[in-house]
Amino acid sequence: LRYAHYAAGVIVENFPELDPRFDRGQASDWMRELAAHYERMRRAHPDDWLCIVFDIDGTILDMRDHVVRVLLAYDRERGSEQFEGLRPEDITVHESRPGLLLDRLGVADHLRADVLAYYAENLWSAETMREAGGPYPGVLGVIRWFQLQPGTVVALNTGRPETVREATLTSLNEVGRTFRVSFSSELLCMNRRDWGQGVQQAKVDGLERLHARGLRVVAVVDNEPANIRAMAEADTTGEVLFLHAETIFESHRESTPRTVAGSSYELRNLVPERELRRRVQFVWHGVNDEANLLQFLASGIGWAETDVRRDPLGRLVLRHDSFTETPWTRAERPFRLAELISAVGEHDRSLKIDLKEAELLEPVLAAVREAGLPDNRLWFNAAIDTLGREGFAQIVASHPDAVISSPVDFAAPLLLAAPDLARRFLATLGAWGVTRLSVDWRAPRIHDLLGVLHPLAWDVNIYGIPDLEAFLEASLLLPTSVTADFNFPAWNYFGRGSGENGYHEFDLGAAAGG
Numbered sequence: 001l002r003y004a005h006y007a008a009g010v011i012v013e014n015f016p017e018l019d020p021r022f023d024r025g026q027a028s029d030w031m032r033e034l035a036a037h038y039e040r041m042r043r044a045h046p047d048d049w050l051c052i053v054f055d056i057d058g059t060i061l062d063m064r065d066h067v068v069r070v071l072l073a074y075d076r077e078r079g080s081e082q083f084e085g086l087r088p089e090d091i092t093v094h095e096s097r098p099g100l101l102l103d104r105l106g107v108a109d110h111l112r113a114d115v116l117a118y119y120a121e122n123l124w125s126a127e128t129m130r131e132a133g134g135p136y137p138g139v140l141g142v143i144r145w146f147q148l149q150p151g152t153v154v155a156l157n158t159g160r161p162e163t164v165r166e167a168t169l170t171s172l173n174e175v176g177r178t179f180r181v182s183f184s185s186e187l188l189c190m191n192r193r194d195w196g197q198g199v200q201q202a203k204v205d206g207l208e209r210l211h212a213r214g215l216r217v218v219a220v221v222d223n224e225p226a227n228i229r230a231m232a233e234a235d236t237t238g239e240v241l242f243l244h245a246e247t248i249f250e251s252h253r254e255s256t257p258r259t260v261a262g263s264s265y266e267l268r269n270l271v272p273e274r275e276l277r278r279r280v281q282f283v284w285h286g287v288n289d290e291a292n293l294l295q296f297l298a299s300g301i302g303w304a305e306t307d308v309r310r311d312p313l314g315r316l317v318l319r320h321d322s323f324t325e326t327p328w329t330r331a332e333r334p335f336r337l338a339e340l341i342s343a344v345g346e347h348d349r350s351l352k353i354d355l356k357e358a359e360l361l362e363p364v365l366a367a368v369r370e371a372g373l374p375d376n377r378l379w380f381n382a383a384i385d386t387l388g389r390e391g392f393a394q395i396v397a398s399h400p401d402a403v404i405s406s407p408v409d410f411a412a413p414l415l416l417a418a419p420d421l422a423r424r425f426l427a428t429l430g431a432w433g434v435t436r437l438s439v440d441w442r443a444p445r446i447h448d449l450l451g452v453l454h455p456l457a458w459d460v461n462i463y464g465i466p467d468l469e470a471f472l473e474a475s476l477l478l479p480t481s482v483t484a485d486f487n488f489p490a491w492n493y494f495g496r497g498s499g500e501n502g503y504h505e506f507d508l509g510a511a512a513g514g
């Protein structure tokens with residue numbers, strides 16, 4: 001449904017070099033267009049600095065949050081209760097139409113004039129600007145992606161005037177922090193006139209200033225059709241792809257050249273995992289059965305993660321749940337650790353073994369020793385209380401160069417609240433032989449937690465990834481590794497999934513032999 005939603009919103013006009021994939025009747029997507037266009041420009045101008053330009057309000061920041069904040073501030077200051085329970089989704093008109101908004105919200109007549117005056121005074125005040133509203137989902141991932149690309153910068157081109165430069169930078173950098181996105185003053189183009197004055201000309205001037213600085217502008221994202229028209233008309237290079245963010249906009253929708261439109265920033269259509277794979281180790285979660293093994297071997301993923309258990313017959317088998325949690329059945333066909341180790345060895349892949357029980361340590365080490373996998377292709381993971389100091393020491397003794405990881409989300413409150421204690425705790429883990437910290441993406445305050453670990457220079461593994469967008473977002477933070485179920489429905493493995501996403505396709509040819 002979500003796919004149908006944005007596909008329906010896409011307009012492609014007068015753009016001569018459509019990606020050939022769309023000729024198959026496949027719906028176009030603006031992020032996919034952006035990816036294809038960027039790649040073409042990169043090939044055409046390998047030595048130039050490429051620049052992707054974003055408008056701020058209504059493009060990066062959801063103005064509805066901003067409007068809600070101003071109205072709630074009114075209630076707080078006046079001691080009134082006109083906007084009790086107000087949520088961003090209740091804001092259904094452009095921020096420049098407060099009268100209409102107050103009608104829709106049913107604000108008391110005697111307060112209207114006062115609310116409108118307050119609104120006019122505060123909507124764009126530096127005070128309000130200092131706190132940015134919510135960014136649209138995915139947009140900071142898109143910006144992060146481009147900021148990671150070599151020879152590429154992201155610029156901001158806003159109708160906000162110079163007077164709020166500092167407040168704008170401060171608030172946007174605060175919003176971008178969790179995504180490791182940052183904006184610089186040199187790449188922030190603002191309106192040299194006053195609020196709302198000559199915005200379209202300001203947008204054109206902004207692009208010209210970027211050109212003058214030697215940047216090759218290749219894409220511009222804005223939510224106002226009138227701004228896009230002005231910039232498209234002034235563009236003499238013919239190289240700029242315009243992206244209309246269909247959020248809430250004021251000017252009339254109109255056809256503009258070289259414009260694609262969309263209403264959600266979906267990383268899946270922009271970020272190819274083959275690029276991420278060069279920077280992040282991917283670990284296929286739960287290779288505990290033959291189906292997952294085949295899919296894993298068909299993928300380009302380097303690491304297989306598996307859970308080892310001892311079955312009631314005393315054999316080492318691969319199983320996520322214990323036999324107490326989920327009793328076996330007559331139909332269950334056990335998949336043995338030895339089979340997996342030899343498959344991984346034959347295909348030059350690497351193995352991450354999740355040790356769920358201490359008593360499995362010795363037999364697992366024996367099985368690994370027998371198979372002769374080198375240390376650089378081995379990874380052991382265990383909770384600190386499962387193995388304890390002695391258990392970890394035993395792994396280090398047998399495999400001094402293997403990865404040894406342990407989940408640390410349980411210590412998140414400590415890591416966040418008591419940095420000194422946290423450093424001692426982590427030093428203890430290091431002394432035990434742990435080389436990598438594993439954190440659950442679903443943990444509360446995960447971004448803060450990653451922010452604490454990042455400067456400490458620990459290798460970090462992220463696990464607990466619920467879906468493809470989360471996987472891409474987590475990977476863009478460039479942890480050492482990400483453990484995920486790579487058979488997301490939107491990807492193509494052996495006909496599984498909807499196959500809607502050609503951009504995330506693994507080479508299945510490799511599976512033929514496996």
Ligand SMILES: [Mg+2]
Binds near residue numbers: 055056058222223
């Ligand atoms: Mg805007």
